[in-house]
Amino acid sequence: MRRRPSRLMVASAASLTAIVAMAGVTLTGCDAQVYGTAPFAPKAPQLTVVVPQGGMAPLPEPPPGEPVATFAGLDERARQATANAADVGADITVLVLDRNTGQLVSNGNSTAMAIASVVKLFIADDLLLQEAKGETVLSPEDRDNLDVMLRSSDDSAAEVFWNRSGGSAIVNRVAARYGLGSTRPPNDGRWWNTISTAADLVRYYDMLMNGSGGLPAEQANVILSNLAQSTPDAIDGTQPGGTYPQRFGIPEGLYAEPVAVKQGWMCCIGSDWMHLSTGVIGPDRRFIMVIGALQPTNATTARDTITDAVKTMFPGGRI
Numbered sequence: 001m002r003r004r005p006s007r008l009m010v011a012s013a014a015s016l017t018a019i020v021a022m023a024g025v026t027l028t029g030c031d032a033q034v035y036g037t038a039p040f041a042p043k044a045p046q047l048t049v050v051v052p053q054g055g056m057a058p059l060p061e062p063p064p065g066e067p068v069a070t071f072a073g074l075d076e077r078a079r080q081a082t083a084n085a086a087d088v089g090a091d092i093t094v095l096v097l098d099r100n101t102g103q104l105v106s107n108g109n110s111t112a113m114a115i116a117s118v119v120k121l122f123i124a125d126d127l128l129l130q131e132a133k134g135e136t137v138l139s140p141e142d143r144d145n146l147d148v149m150l151r152s153s154d155d156s157a158a159e160v161f162w163n164r165s166g167g168s169a170i171v172n173r174v175a176a177r178y179g180l181g182s183t184r185p186p187n188d189g190r191w192w193n194t195i196s197t198a199a200d201l202v203r204y205y206d207m208l209m210n211g212s213g214g215l216p217a218e219q220a221n222v223i224l225s226n227l228a229q230s231t232p233d234a235i236d237g238t239q240p241g242g243t244y245p246q247r248f249g250i251p252e253g254l255y256a257e258p259v260a261v262k263q264g265w266m267c268c269i270g271s272d273w274m275h276l277s278t279g280v281i282g283p284d285r286r287f288i289m290v291i292g293a294l295q296p297t298n299a300t301t302a303r304d305t306i307t308d309a310v311k312t313m314f315p316g317g318r319i
Helices: 074-087 116-132 140-152 155-164 168-178 198-210 217-227 299-313
Strands: 026-028 091-098 103-106 233-235 243-245 259-269 272-281 287-295
Touching: 074 091, 074 103, 074 299, 091 198, 091 299, 103 198, 116 140, 116 155, 116 168, 116 198, 116 217, 116 259, 116 272, 140 155, 140 217, 140 233, 168 198, 198 217, 198 272, 198 287, 217 259, 217 272, 272 299, 287 299
Parallel strands: 026 103
Antiparallel strands: 091 103, 091 287, 233 243, 259 272, 272 287
16 A cells, blocks of 8 residues: 655665575566556455464465466566556566476566555564564454554554554564565655565565564464455545555456455656555465556556556466
């Protein structure tokens, strides 16, 4: 989600070295840009976590296997999506990881950007780790606010937790635990201006699920279960009607897959809308995708652009 108009902070990012170092990743690079409007897509089936009686379900790890058929030619489709986006004035960054094989497909744009409401992942992660360590106790009201922050991107809940846990120090702690070399706190103290890259966000999701980021499985499941219940509309008090459609990108583009997503958006970065769609795809959480777009247009067109890019990469709505 986003807040008030903000200047995008752009920096040259360390390429994809950190992720490539994560166990034998195969990287396919290409150039970048996006494309038009797609037909109506049915609502994506929800990724659910079945919790056994008396405890939390373990985080599933994908079994070894062969590359999926849709990864054949994916680098070419990513190039096409990038070119189509450029034709309508959009600049996109995209990264897809197959956690099973380590195969990673990028469009070659590693630019760092302000990640808007995607930082709510870090806020939740840091708070849940405090709880796991016995450093804080979450009340029933806190739990409700955490859920609505992750599912419906509530800014008010994020503001409360951000201030309670030390603001920018949250980003420093999470970046250190997960080894996010291109992630840094906002220079103005406003959570929505936290800076990161597609590579760092893919790394975050992967380490969240395999436990190497330090968050216990029980708490990681709190985050992922909420993302799997992402609502069609976000709570957004700065938009007419008080809501903002948040099914753009991964949910609408991969409509035939269960997804668990955290979305972000922000206006106005110069003349651009920024939209960011991130998350985990598939019933076994095999795939991670991060896609971001900057486009000097209206919000509806910008949402369509990022969704069309996903559909170009994955025709048929499935990985």
